[in-house]
Amino acid sequence: MLTRIDHIGIACHDLEATVAFYKATYGFTDAHFEVNEEQGVRECMLKINETGDGAASYLQLIEPIREDSAVAKWLAKNGEGVHHIAFGTDQAVADEAAEIGGKGVRVLYDAPRNGSMGSLINFLHPKDCHGVLTELVQKA
Numbered sequence: 001m002l003t004r005i006d007h008i009g010i011a012c013h014d015l016e017a018t019v020a021f022y023k024a025t026y027g028f029t030d031a032h033f034e035v036n037e038e039q040g041v042r043e044c045m046l047k048i049n050e051t052g053d054g055a056a057s058y059l060q061l062i063e064p065i066r067e068d069s070a071v072a073k074w075l076a077k078n079g080e081g082v083h084h085i086a087f088g089t090d091q092a093v094a095d096e097a098a099e100i101g102g103k104g105v106r107v108l109y110d111a112p113r114n115g116s117m118g119s120l121i122n123f124l125h126p127k128d129c130h131g132v133l134t135e136l137v138q139k140a
């Protein structure tokens with residue numbers, strides 16, 4: 001079952017400048033920086049204020065590190081902005097993806113891949129989700 005919003009993914013051209021904006025404007029904390037070679041991004045997880053419950057919600061700022069990455073392609077077409085939403089699941093992400101896939105929604109990967117902070121992830125095709133690229137997240 002999907003139990004919460006894990007994060008909102010925001011594509012940007014300049015990770016440091018965008019992190020600085022969110023910190024200065026809203027006081028969010030840059031909780032985690034990571035490079036995900038497989039996904040072709042550098043990223044920062046910004047923790048939203050006042051979420052100390054162990055299942056915090058985040059903004060995931062993503063900057064492409066390769067011209068052939070999904071995010072570089074998206075930025076070239078759309079410019080900066082909201083790129084995807086990610087729901088947390090309370091079960092194995094493979095099981096969650098199989099359940100949703102069984103309803104006719106295309107799941108992008110045959111097997112889960114590595115996401116931020118040791119999570120396991122998969123994606124649902126935006127064309128099957130009314131225009132929203134949707135990520136499924138199993139926390140580490």
Ligand code: CMX
Pocket residue numbers: 009036039041060062070071073074077083084108115116123125126127131132133135
């Ligand atoms: N949100 C909504 N629609 C999107 C989209 C997005 N993020 N990305 C692409 N689309 C739409 C396009 O607008 C296009 O629609 P039209 O045909 O109507 O123009 C259609 O989907 C196909 O898009 P495309 O530009 O040709 O791109 P691709 O088909 O090559 O790739 C996708 C699309 C979703 C398969 C690819 O972006 C992907 O594999 N995404 C998953 C991985 C990812 O996004 N990683 C970065 C985040 C990592 C993380 O969260 O940790």
Ligand code: CO
Pocket residue numbers: 007009060084086135
């Ligand atoms: Co994400």
